[in-house]
Amino acid sequence: MRLDWELARRGYRRYAAYPAATVAGLFTNTVFGFLRGYILLALYRHRDVVGGYDSADALTYVWLTQGLIATIYIWGWQELALRIRSGDVAIDLARPVDPLRAGLAFDFGRAVYHALFRGVPPILFGALVFDLTAPSNPLVWLAFALSVAFAIGVSFSWRFLYNTSAFWLLHYRGATVMAMILANLFSGFIVPVAFFPGWLKAIAYATPFPAMVQMPIDMFVGKTSGIDVVEALALQVFWLVALLALCRGALAAGVRKLVIQGG
Amino acid sequence: MGDALAVYGRLVSAAIRSQLQYRLSFVLDVVGMFLVASLDFAAVLIIFHNVPRLGTFSVGEVAFLYALSAMSFALAEFVVGHLDLLNEYVRTGTFDVMLLRPRGTLFQVVSADFRLRRLGQLLQGVAVFVYALSVLDIHWNAGRVAMTLLTVICGAVIFSAVWVFVICVVFWTVEGTETANAFTYGGQFLTQYPIDLYSQWLRRLLGYAIPMSFVAYFPALYVLDKEDPLGLPSFLRFSSPLVAVVAVVFAGAMWRFAVRHYRSAGG
């Protein structure tokens, strides 16, 4: 437990060491927040509700996703794959620390930093300029926070999982790009899953991806309420556990391969 | 001028030869880029699943804008996409080596690479273009065909000029690249949609001051024979070439200023 805390702190500090990069990223997130905001607003020129969202919901969705970009970190994480390729992973495996658990702890520390410095500012900024919605019930805020925490875990597990492809694939980049694309689309990062055509929506909810972004947001804007919130949280936990189990299996298989091939 | 073009051709073919040494990796990259670019268009399609029009624009018209933007951007990325490495060139001393050679520094930096794998993005733009044509009923004539071709080229020039202009910030701060990205990728995202969607101040900043609206929006109005929801004068539809030239002049001036600063302030 103490070790987890230490690792999380390291994760936090690693990103806190580059404030200029954080500010630059924050700027980019804000610019795109404005662009996406106006694009989605255009949908409401002749309609009040689209996909169950009103314009305030849609704008809140935009600014929440912009704030969560860094926190959930769906884009481009290839650290494990690089370490597998270079052989450095052997060092990690030789240590008395479980790489999956260590990675998770480290990522949580990172996520806290990003939530504070690349998450909160754009959301506040968006709230100043636009009319956003926010839950009135403090329990919903709590559920949201919990949901985001689970979302981070689900995202990390997915990243870890597709990184393990480097154990087997020489051109693992292809696999990682595909994995990122799937996650981006089906998590609701690009457009809300509620906007998807029925068949696509069904596919999305059969995957863990909405658990990374859409579920916490739907709680926040009130699309998921009452008992559904508990259900959604439970579903997130299910995906988290399932993905972690897959990671375990992939890691074990990868290690076996390394040992056999002396990689 | 001809000599410069010849040297550029040689330097760039050297870069391309390096990239093609890893054939399979290259193909996978291209496919990957195609798919990543498709995500943005997936958003467009999903949006139009929910509404018949975005402002006054139909799905075909938005697809047309998107295609012009994507193709222009891909072309620009071919030629100057590697400018996000300028930071590296400066840091590793490669830029100093360029200062030792009897050629302009911007010329050398631009000649240093050619991002062939952006082919994936170009193909995606072409695919969307084909889709747009299949959905729209454009009354093609020589003027409109020429305008479309000209627009893609001018759009590429405008994107390139903006890229050069904003990347100069790395001569002052190491972390500049990400901020510069906000303008270039932000600009590209902006031009995928009709600019009348955006608020006035955003339009003024990213549409006119940084002249992104001339990449696709205004020329498209001419080709689509569409009334401008913003009600702006129609000569703007033919202004892309002029805007491109002005953008290049600004970019060149900024570069010269930035390199002068670098040579005074030291490595």
Place this chain on the structure above:
Amino acid sequence: MIEVERVEKRFVAWRKRGALRRERHEVRAVAELTFSIAAGTVCGYIGPNGAGKSTTVKMLTGILVPSSGRISVAGLEPSRQRIKLARRIGAMFGQRVQLWWDLPLVDSFELLRHVYRVPTDRYRANLARFRELLELDPFLQTPVRQLSLGQRVRGELCAVMLHDPEIVFLDEPTIGLDVVAKERVREFLTDANRERGVTVLLTTHDLADIERLCNRILMIDRGRLIYDGTVDDLLARYGAERTLVVDLEAPAPPLDVPGVSSVRVDGLRQWLRFRREDTTAAELTAAVARRARLVDLAVEEPDIEDVVRRIYTSGSDLTGV
């Protein structure tokens, strides 16, 4: 050929003061630098790390603009006429590769030919000559990234000379090379100087480079020129002392041997300093062997750092013979 008059280069540096504030202060990398190098000279430029050598070379080649003072290289002002000057000079930085990494060596030459607009017949003649002198044929078709250090350096030397530069700036060209490779480099540079009259400014830490190649030395320390003269004079005055390092079989008090100027003792090892004109290493070894039983010995030559330190501590800023 090269004229430097009261050149100064100031940099602005920021020092952190607490969490958020920064304090601006000025660093003088080079101050009151004045010297001139005639055409056809092979000049060594030496000094400790951080002394201002690379800053000077950057100003001479047009990479950096001086804060004040006047520089003239081949009659041109480097800061204002960079491109014109670039045609007439060549430069090679030991740590930085100027060739195209992924391409065969010969392709780099071809590209440079076009970048520098070298006439075809000159290019062919030069390439043929350098291929022979530097023995490039075995690896002419090999990608630069696969070359060994020695091969890469030879390739770069060829690249530097292809366009017939009048002046060549070399920054530690022999660093990391074995003895044979170093010899080859030196021969090549001597040939370039003698046959083509190329002026060479050579930055190096290797005293042997200086001794073999240079007829002139400039020494810089902390931004100031502290020596400007010939090599012989430098060695005679400051490079004269060598050190014999002996490992004895049993501890002994500092050996008292004629010709030795100072002795340092550390356990079984003793360092005996002596001047060239006073004795030789061979004589000294024999003398020591008569007084104690030797297990091992070595001879240390003075290095540039040593020489610089001596010049500096001698208290005088000698400029010129």
